[in-house]
Amino acid sequence: MVGLLLGGCGINNIPSYEEAAKAKWSDVQNQYQRRADLIPNLVETVKGFAAQERNVLEAVTAARARATSITVSADMITDPEAMKKFQDAQAQLSSALGRLLAVSERYPDLKSNQNFLTLQSQIEGSENRIAVARRDYIEAVRAYNTELRTFPGVIWASTLYKSNKPMATFTTAEDVSRPPTVKF
Amino acid sequence: MRRFLFIIALFAAGASAVAQTLNFPQQTGRVTDDAGILDASTRAALVQTLAALEARNTSQLFVATVKSLQGDSIEDYANRLFRQWGIGQKGTNNGVLLLVAPNERKVRIEVGYGLEGTLTDAQTKVIIENAIIPRFRAGDFPGGITRGVDNLVALMSNEAGAPPARPSFTLPNLTHDQMAFVWVGGFMFFWCLGVFFAMRNNMHHPHRYKPARHYSGSSSSSNWSSSSSDSSSSWSSSGSSSSSDSSFGGGGDSGGGGSSGSW
Numbered sequence: 001m002v003g004l005l006l007g008g009c010g011i012n013n014i015p016s017y018e019e020a021a022k023a024k025w026s027d028v029q030n031q032y033q034r035r036a037d038l039i040p041n042l043v044e045t046v047k048g049f050a051a052q053e054r055n056v057l058e059a060v061t062a063a064r065a066r067a068t069s070i071t072v073s074a075d076m077i078t079d080p081e082a083m084k085k086f087q088d089a090q091a092q093l094s095s096a097l098g099r100l101l102a103v104s105e106r107y108p109d110l111k112s113n114q115n116f117l118t119l120q121s122q123i124e125g126s127e128n129r130i131a132v133a134r135r136d137y138i139e140a141v142r143a144y145n146t147e148l149r150t151f152p153g154v155i156w157a158s159t160l161y162k163s164n165k166p167m168a169t170f171t172t173a174e175d176v177s178r179p180p181t182v183k184f
Numbered sequence: 185m186r187r188f189l190f191i192i193a194l195f196a197a198g199a200s201a202v203a204q205t206l207n208f209p210q211q212t213g214r215v216t217d218d219a220g221i222l223d224a225s226t227r228a229a230l231v232q233t234l235a236a237l238e239a240r241n242t243s244q245l246f247v248a249t250v251k252s253l254q255g256d257s258i259e260d261y262a263n264r265l266f267r268q269w270g271i272g273q274k275g276t277n278n279g280v281l282l283l284v285a286p287n288e289r290k291v292r293i294e295v296g297y298g299l300e301g302t303l304t305d306a307q308t309k310v311i312i313e314n315a316i317i318p319r320f321r322a323g324d325f326p327g328g329i330t331r332g333v334d335n336l337v338a339l340m341s342n343e344a345g346a347p348p349a350r351p352s353f354t355l356p357n358l359t360h361d362q363m364a365f366v367w368v369g370g371f372m373f374f375w376c377l378g379v380f381f382a383m384r385n386n387m388h389h390p391h392r393y394k395p396a397r398h399y400s401g402s403s404s405s406s407n408w409s410s411s412s413s414d415s416s417s418s419w420s421s422s423g424s425s426s427s428s429d430s431s432f433g434g435g436g437d438s439g440g441g442g443s444s445g446s447w
Contacts, residue, residue, distance in 0.1 A: 117309075125440070126305075
């Protein structure tokens with residue numbers, strides 16, 4: 001009965017939601033990292049068949065270097081500025097990657113290469129995992145931010161958890177990172 | 185009192201906004217043929233294969249066909265449906281969903297966290313492209329699904345006993361320190377409650393200070409707990425896996441592994 005009352009007053013909600021959102025954020029980071037890890041291999045494979053597409057290949061490599069240099073730790077997710085930088089870098093990588101895959105369509109030998117097909121389906125799967133991780137993160141942040149601003153969480157936010165700030169979430173549309181379609 | 189009602193109304197509005205916008209077909213076991221593309225004998229054979237797989241190593245493969253993706257992408261729909269049904273065992277997340285949307289001409293194999301190593305994206309892609317799509321192109325849905333399931337089962341059967349568990353998020357169990365914190369917090373809560381009402385009372389009726397009336401009102405405290413339990417239930421139903429209304433899912437979770445194709 002007492003436990004119910006105490007649970008009911010929601011004193012643990014803010015830290016619980018905060019930890020949940022942070023965990024979801026690290027998922028998001030992991031999935032972006034996983035994609036970044038696949039790229040050098042992909043670039044090498046494409047180079048073997050389409051070395052003349054130097055511009056596209058260099059753009060992907062540069063975008064990857066930029067994207068991997070910008071990380072947002074779980075303590076920084078309340079900073080919209082840092083989040084925006086991270087998002088922009090990843091969106092640039094997405095579009096560079098999209099161009100590379102589009103260009104690959106012009107090379108039949110490359111398209112039928114087993115290694116390329118494997119990498120392509122891995123990239124596609126990676127994009128989809130990113131989409132899921134982003135969705136989960138957005139949902140977790142929504143729960144956390146709502147708890148900070150609504151009753152009864154707002155009481156705890158203004159007393160016990162004064163330093164807790166609302167978290168930033170994704171502002172760019174998810175379409176940017178829509179998985180590229182793969183044809184076999 | 186009116187303020188409490190208003191607050192409860194706010195919570196109710198929040199909870200309904202969270203509710204799924206997609207309508208999922210009613211699950212009818214391991215094979216849910218909402219689109220009506222499977223004949224009875226194929227269905228029975230599939231169910232038998234899938235039940236045998238689960239008996240072997242607890243991993244679950246479910247088949248679903250849907251009339252419509254309701255404007256959603258098949259990737260997103262499959263992931264939400266997977267979580268709605270909670271395919272795979274809780275903790276090991278060893279579930280797989282084969283989703284077919286014949287009207288959109290799309291198919292997807294969604295792989296739970298625990299089987300991502302057994303069924304890689306590339307392997308599922310090969311199954312879709314080689315076993316399923318050629319038959320779907322010829323209009324042979326039962327054949328394509330059966331062949332796809334056979335290939336998946338062959339790979340999933342290699343999986344011995346318990347696959348590596350991926351910890352899913354659960355509310356932490358309270359340690360002694362946290363319990364102490366809760367007790368102190370609870371004390372502070374009631375203290376704050378007292379101050380809150382006292383201040384409110386002072387503001388509204390400076391010359392009529394009757395705290396007893398507010399403390400005795402049991403309706404206000406029950407409103408508090410019911411409103412916050414509303415919010416927590418809406419959280420859990422929108423969270424990682426809600427398997428309350430699924431009769432067969434073990435509460436598994438998926439993070440978007442697998443691949444999709446169209447024909």
